[in-house]
Amino acid sequence: MLLDARTLRGLADGTVTHTYRRWSVVRVRPGSTMRTRVGVVEVTALDPVALEDVDDDAARGAGFRSGAAARAWISQRGEGDLYRVGLRLAGPDPRVALREDDALDRPAVEGISARLARMDRAAPEPWTRAYLELIEARPGVVARTLAEGLGMERDPFKIRVRRLKELGLTESLEVGYRLSPRGRAYLAATAGDRAGAQTSNR
Numbered sequence: 001m002l003l004d005a006r007t008l009r010g011l012a013d014g015t016v017t018h019t020y021r022r023w024s025v026v027r028v029r030p031g032s033t034m035r036t037r038v039g040v041v042e043v044t045a046l047d048p049v050a051l052e053d054v055d056d057d058a059a060r061g062a063g064f065r066s067g068a069a070a071r072a073w074i075s076q077r078g079e080g081d082l083y084r085v086g087l088r089l090a091g092p093d094p095r096v097a098l099r100e101d102d103a104l105d106r107p108a109v110e111g112i113s114a115r116l117a118r119m120d121r122a123a124p125e126p127w128t129r130a131y132l133e134l135i136e137a138r139p140g141v142v143a144r145t146l147a148e149g150l151g152m153e154r155d156p157f158k159i160r161v162r163r164l165k166e167l168g169l170t171e172s173l174e175v176g177y178r179l180s181p182r183g184r185a186y187l188a189a190t191a192g193d194r195a196g197a198q199t200s201n202r
Contacts, residue, residue, distance in 0.1 A: 020084055022081065029046065046083055099165075099171055
């Protein structure tokens with residue numbers, strides 16, 4: 001379940017306690033968690049609700065100014081039964097600490113390289129280094145533009161970048177991405193390996 005910027009801001013400042021979703025098949029359950037840019041968000045409750053019961057008080061808890069605004073937003077989003085999804089900020093995203101860790105010794109560098117190599121072997125062509133270097137060169141550029149530069153569709157491109165994010169090498173911005181301190185340290189530590197590979201291929 002994706003949470004929009006309004007919901008995330010409200011979770012961060014404590015003003016949002018729930019959101020609304022229409023589902024034919026329920027996608028979450030109480031106790032499930034998701035990692036977001038403001039931290040780990042936990043689903044605390046899942047209750048069916050009628051649209052007309054989304055009044056001003058309920059709407060404010062979802063980050064809206066009025067019941068009318070919330071109902072208009074809900075009506076534009078999908079079909080199926082309407083649920084009130086309780087939410088709480090459960091703690092920091094563990095990837096934040098990982099991406100800030102730029103003290104990479106040789107075993108750490110080799111471990112990252114091994115993970116990236118597995119990703120490359122599983123794809124039709126190696127891609128991980130090119131993505132890291134592209135994000136380093138073009139921080140804050142919208143994902144669609146970056147993808148087009150590689151001759152890719154946006155969604156497969158974003159899935160790949162998300163895998164780099166899991167390793168703490170990139171981080172999402174309001175628009176686009178940038179390398180994390182860990183990602184920058186990794187590229188710097190392996191710059192010589194890259195140059196050597198390019199020389200040997202000539």
